[in-house]
Amino acid sequence: TRSTRPQRMLKAVQKNATKGNPKSVISAIDYFCKHSEWAMNVGDEKGSILDSVVTEVNPSTVLELGTYCGYSTVRIARLLSPGTKLITLEFNPANAAVAKQIIAYAGLQDKVILVEGSSGDLIPQMKERFGITTFDFIFLDHWKDRYLPDIKLFEECGLLRKGSVLLADNVICPGTPEYLEYVRKSPRYESKYFPAHLEYTKVEDGLEKSVFLG
Ligand SMILES: COCc1ccccc1-c1cc(O)c2[nH]cnc(=O)c2c1
């Protein structure tokens, strides 16, 4: 049967990237998306902003919502201090299977805990399953309608501390208006918008960085 786009992306990584070299994996995926098939990775323009925020925060505890094929997982994991792991949640088993192989091809499997399931179910399990007290950095890149309920879940589960940084993709396209209103109006967050474009296109999009004030 016909392969899927994530499977074709994995093939492109195995063909064009160097095993154990995260930078070459990132480049191979970006090349595939620019010249073969568009795919919903955060991409190189927004990815550079993601890199700068991760580097600034230098987190010890990291959560990613929405693994997809592992592109942003690789971008984040390559920047983490030795011994630091990131937890990434993916709802779609087929995507998770591809992501696992792309993360391993980059040589970052020891820095990543990939969990299959829905964020709504898994967020309340973070403390008991992974011994997390609070997250230093959270990247929201899953389903736009889950951004607001999930940030409220983080608060209710006591997973945020003074200074926790949340970075949200796609706040313009596809758009998360209710989430934006919440973080920009709430006195408990200091929010900042980083303008960019929808991955591999000229369509406006951007990242919203929100710091929890406690
Ligand atoms: C399936 O829609 C793909 C699409 C189509 C048009 C515009 C934007 C998107 C898009 C872009 C992204 O970075 C995304 N990131 C995470 N979860 C998404 O659903 C998502 C969707």
Ligand SMILES: [Mg+2]
């Ligand atoms: Mg996205």
